[in-house]
Amino acid sequence: MRKLLIADDEKIIREGIAKLIQASSLPVTIVGQAANGRQALEMMQSTRPDLVIIDITMPAITGLDVIEQSKDFLPSSKFIIVSGHDSFPFAQKAIELGAFHYLLKPIKRSQLLSVVEHALETLEKKEEVIVSTDTDITSVSDATNGTVCEKVSAYINDHHCDSNMSLNFVADKFHISQSYLTRIIKKSTNLSFTEYLNKLRIQQAIFLLSSRENLLIAQIAELVGYSSQHYFSRVFKNHTGVSPVEYRNMRG
Template identity: 45%
Template sequence: MLRVIIADDEETIRNGLKTLIESYKLDLSVIATAEDGEEAMALIEKYHPEIILMDINMPFVNGLKVIEKIREVDKNSKIIIISGYNHFEYAQKALELGVFSYLLKPINFRNFKDVLSKAIDAYYERMWEIRKLKEDNDERDDSKDVGQLVLTYMKENFSYNHLSLNFIAEQFHISQSYLARIIKQKTGTSFTDYLNKLRINMAIKLLTDKDMDYTINDISNMVGYSSQHYFSRAFKNYMGVSPNKYRNVNKYPKI
């Protein structure tokens, strides 16, 4: 599931966009919203979302400046500008920055869903292109190179609940036993333990986020678990306490 951050200085628009996205039942999860440019940059640096919805005119730092900063470190996220201003210079600058789409307020609901669907497809296609380029440029019989590619792939895709040893082995055209061995060599843990570690670390960030109050089920879905029960069990095995107890202690500490 791809992660989405919404940045707009109007609360009604932020909430409206979030509700719309959730109603479309796409492969998207809104993990955070921002009311100004500075907050948007902080959230994007924290969560590294795949899809970003960005207003242009916001307090402190405008949306185009935020996008410039994003593009310095992330060339692949799909950014959709949602603006009330139909200025040529804005659209021109957005094009230079590689913005995926430029939508004008008020949003056309049907068109918005279509744009989001295309952004999802474009992101997955780009990830596939990057992976193929890595495959072409790396020696496939070098376990060190393959291992690093696999770990990078897992870090970028751990939130997809279909991720499995067999699935990744097929993507890299290697056997499951060979994949399990190089993951053990690189991390000192099994495939399952390493995948759980990636997911639990992101879950910890979401559980202790001061600005959001996700349900345990929401977090379970965001980090890639197929059920809340399995997530809670994995979290307790890893952290020694349940997700709820961890949040109560670390997000709402007693004074």
């Protein structure tokens, strides 16, 4: 069972989310309900949740601040932001901080459960990549480098929506050569760095197209890491066979 923490200064929202989760068949257990950002940080330090559903505007410390301050001790946890403000800058900042998703209040039951389920699936896939990496890395170099590959894979999974993400950027960050980075990504994913990065971004774009009808295609492109809507649309069509607009219309 995965551990879930809920943080919202409105008691009715906290309890409502908890009831929806508890009534579902999702493999999660609620380890705490926080009424403000400071309390959320304290609970997170003691319970170490895998998943956090958090309001963006809370007393003392905002949800965005909580995410930023928790990165040191919860680097792999997934954060789902809930907010009453349909603000693109807020959503953009949330993505930059590595938030998994941004839900608008009032929260729809089906949408909440879908987002939580998707977050759980992402956690499972990330662990599969790490296990695979630890098992196979010796054929690339030696067992010590398994730790490097694990960290690189986790970093790319958590920050693939960062527009600065590139082969050179990641290689410099981990003080490894671009050729070595290319090899370990190919070994663990059977894809090139660019192919793997685009795959993660398009998966996130598909989820946003399906769940955030208010977002423009250009906004989704920016949120998942593309500075050009035209390039995003081309990559999206290469992966799915249809354009982002066509995909959204098919879903509708």
